[in-house]
Amino acid sequence: MKTRWYWQTIVYAILTAGVLVTILPFFYMVMTSFVTQAFVLPRPTDILAVRPNLDNYVSALQNNNFGRYFLNSVLVTGVTMAGALFFGSLTAYGFARFPFWGKETLFKIFLFTLMVPAVLNIVPQFTVIKSLGLVDTYAGLWLLYIGGGMVGTTFFLRGFFEAVPKELEESVVIDGGGSWTIYRNIYIPLSLPALGTLAIFSFQATWDEYFTALTILKTESSRTLPIALQLLFGKYASDWGLIFAASIIVLLPVIIVYMAFQKRFVQSGFGEGAVKG
Amino acid sequence: MNKRLKLELQRWLAVLPYIAWGIIGTSVFVIYPMVKGIWMSFLDYKIMPGAESPFVGLDNYRKAFRSEFFWYAVRNTFLNTIVTVPLIMAVGLFLAVLVNLKFVKAKVAWRMVYYFPVITSWIVISYLFKYLFAGGEFGLVNYIFHVKLGWLPEPVNWLQNQWSGLVIIWTLHVFKTFGWAFIIYIAALQGIPQTLYEAAAIDGANGWRLFRNITLPLMKPVTIYVFINAVIGAFNIFPHVYFITGGGPLGRTQVLPVLIYKEAFDKFEFGYSAALAVMMGLTIFAITYYQQRKIGKYSVEY
Numbered sequence: 038m039k040t041r042w043y044w045q046t047i048v049y050a051i052l053t054a055g056v057l058v059t060i061l062p063f064f065y066m067v068m069t070s071f072v073t074q075a076f077v078l079p080r081p082t083d084i085l086a087v088r089p090n091l092d093n094y095v096s097a098l099q100n101n102n103f104g105r106y107f108l109n110s111v112l113v114t115g116v117t118m119a120g121a122l123f124f125g126s127l128t129a130y131g132f133a134r135f136p137f138w139g140k141e142t143l144f145k146i147f148l149f150t151l152m153v154p155a156v157l158n159i160v161p162q163f164t165v166i167k168s169l170g171l172v173d174t175y176a177g178l179w180l181l182y183i184g185g186g187m188v189g190t191t192f193f194l195r196g197f198f199e200a201v202p203k204e205l206e207e208s209v210v211i212d213g214g215g216s217w218t219i220y221r222n223i224y225i226p227l228s229l230p231a232l233g234t235l236a237i238f239s240f241q242a243t244w245d246e247y248f249t250a251l252t253i254l255k256t257e258s259s260r261t262l263p264i265a266l267q268l269l270f271g272k273y274a275s276d277w278g279l280i281f282a283a284s285i286i287v288l289l290p291v292i293i294v295y296m297a298f299q300k301r302f303v304q305s306g307f308g309e310g311a312v313k314g
Numbered sequence: 315m316n317k318r319l320k321l322e323l324q325r326w327l328a329v330l331p332y333i334a335w336g337i338i339g340t341s342v343f344v345i346y347p348m349v350k351g352i353w354m355s356f357l358d359y360k361i362m363p364g365a366e367s368p369f370v371g372l373d374n375y376r377k378a379f380r381s382e383f384f385w386y387a388v389r390n391t392f393l394n395t396i397v398t399v400p401l402i403m404a405v406g407l408f409l410a411v412l413v414n415l416k417f418v419k420a421k422v423a424w425r426m427v428y429y430f431p432v433i434t435s436w437i438v439i440s441y442l443f444k445y446l447f448a449g450g451e452f453g454l455v456n457y458i459f460h461v462k463l464g465w466l467p468e469p470v471n472w473l474q475n476q477w478s479g480l481v482i483i484w485t486l487h488v489f490k491t492f493g494w495a496f497i498i499y500i501a502a503l504q505g506i507p508q509t510l511y512e513a514a515a516i517d518g519a520n521g522w523r524l525f526r527n528i529t530l531p532l533m534k535p536v537t538i539y540v541f542i543n544a545v546i547g548a549f550n551i552f553p554h555v556y557f558i559t560g561g562g563p564l565g566r567t568q569v570l571p572v573l574i575y576k577e578a579f580d581k582f583e584f585g586y587s588a589a590l591a592v593m594m595g596l597t598i599f600a601i602t603y604y605q606q607r608k609i610g611k612y613s614v615e616y
Contacts, residue, residue, distance in 0.1 A: 040415070040416070040417050045417055048412050048415060048417075048418065052409070052412055052413065052418070052424060055409055055428065056424070056427050056428075058489075059428060059430060059431060059489075059493075060427060060430075062442055062443075062446055062489075063430075063434075063442075065446070065454060066442050066445075069445070078448050078450060078452045079452065080452050081452060081454055081457045124335040124336070124339065125335075125336070127331075127332045127333075127335050127336075128332060128333050128335050128336030128337075130332050131329045131336070132333065132336075135325065135328060135329035135332070135333075136325060137322070137325040137326050137328075137329045138322045138325065138326065143333075143337075146345075147336070147340060150340060150344045150345060150348070152546075152598065152599055152602055153344075153348055153598075153599075154546075154550050154571070154594065154598055155550070156550065156552060156571040156574055156575060156591065157348070157351060157574070157591035157592070157594065157595045158343075158344065158347040158348060158351060159575065159578070160347075160351065160354070160578045160584055160587055160588060160591075161346070161347035161348070161350040161351045161588075162343060162347045164347075164350070164361070165342065165343065165346065165347060167361075181343055184338070184339030184340070184342060184343035184344070185339070185343045185344055187335065187336045187339040187340050187344075188336070188340055188344065191336050216328065216332075220332075241433060244435075245435040245436060245437065247436075247437060247553060248552075248553075248575065252579060263435070263437050266437055266438070266441075267437065267557070270441060277445055280441060281441075281442075281445075284435075284437075284438040284441060284442070287435055287437075287438060288434055288435060288438055291433055291434065291435070292433075292434075295426075295430070295433050299422070299426055
């Protein structure tokens with residue numbers, strides 16, 4: 038059965054209109070980032086006529102310390118990802134492969150906390166970090182990110198670990214290996230795709246995290262990119278060219294990861310999980 | 315009995331090195347803060363070391379019910395949910411069905427574009443929308459709809475009025491999240507076996523009838539999933555309001571999460587902030603608990 042040409046045209050027209058609405062704002066942002074010394078709102082016609090240049094990008098990186106903040110964000114995000122994957126996979130492995138008393142009850146308590154909105158915990162979390170003496174340290178931030186995210190990572194990985202065939206463990210047991218060897222030599226290598234997807238989500242969420250970082254980090258030189266961006270906006274509220282150049286510096290790593298691993302985002306994993314509940 | 319106890323103990327000792335991380339992390343940084351938050355909501359909490367935090371019973375809750383700013387935040391939080399959730403679901407499903415049509419080419423490319431706003435940053439998109447909706451003739455939205463098309467009789471001062479401010483916030487919310495619903499829906503659509511359509515087509519069904527009698531019923535479980543997550547997302551509306559209007563003018567565009575944050579970290583009203591948080595948490599819990607339980611049991615069967 039062939040769909041008639043005018044139906045096809047209408048469908049393509051709607052899809053294209055959707056793409057325009059989605060992309061146009063970003064296109065306009067990129068064009069604005071080429072406008073230098075914009076102390077008043079630039080005219081749309083001037084923006085579309087602008088010649089691409091990197092002046093604002095250089096200014097953001099050199100005069101406004103975005104190079105430094107970028108490295109801070111890399112450090113904060115990198116350690117968070119590694120910690121979340123390592124400790125999350127350990128916990129998920131425990132839940133997936135060990136029988137123990139109270140397992141499902143414990144897991145239900147874990148799941149219950151997922152329903153509690155993050156903003157509700159932010160004040161008491163701050164007091165916990167304060168009593169540990171970790172305000173204004175990356176350690177405090179890492180603890181909140183990794184500890185607070187344990188349930189999500191465990192929940193996500195447990196299903197994948199349970200799908201690993203148990204017979205594979207036998208070879209390790211015959212060689213005299215214990216549960217740690219099974220974890221390292223069987224479960225981790227076989228779950229790399231799931232771990233990869235999780236790594237990307239963790240990266241994306243941590244890279245953009247603003248509110249926790251703002252409450253924990255006080256020293257200017259240790260700030261992360263989202264905070265730096267907010268401060269830049271406060272300082273040069275009308276210099277849109279500079280603000281969007283800095284914004285694009287913030288977005289670039291996420292876009293690169295998105296392009297490189299687009300299949301993980303739009304084709305596999307969590308979508309299927311959703312259907313199966 | 316004793317033997318049994320010993321066995322359970324051994325099992326716990328075996329698993330503890332693995333799950334201890336999750337238990338400690340969740341207890342210290344999620345469960346304890348939650349319990350402490352509830353307790354704080356009954357105190358006039360002082361963050362200064364050594365200062366006393368007297369127990370004030372339900373005073374913080376009473377204060378909320380008497381505050382007009384609280385009611386604006388409640389109104390806007392519910393409004394945001396009522397306006398954006400149906401839009402996100404409708405746009406997501408509509409585009410997913412179109413992209414999933416047999417003759418549509420370059421399916422991955424469409425997906426990548428529609429999902430793009432989801433992966434970008436809340437802060438950046440917030441500034442971008444603030445810029446697009448800038449007042450005067452040169453804000454892009456005013457420029458297109460006033461100068462070029464003439465649909466708006468005069469340039470709108472979007473950020474100065476409560477309703478136009480809310481419109482920006484809703485638009486941004488839909489713009490940033492419809493791609494998520496779209497991706498979930500398209501994964502579900504592709505899970506429907508082609509044989510079902512073929513069988514129905516042999517029976518003479520086509521187009522709209524195939525969609526209504528096969529696609530829609532099979533989309534039900536995933537729709538519930540999308541719905542719950544969209545509702546939770548809409549209730550947790552946070553960064554864009556914070557960055558675009560900050561709740562202004564005069565708290566008229568305020569939403570609960572931002573109010574909670576500002577009462578705590580701008581005004582140091584920790585007890586009051588905690589009381590607001592507890593009420594919001596209970597509301598979300600009431601809405602989602604029942605549905606969340608059902609979700610676990612739902613699955614598509616062909």
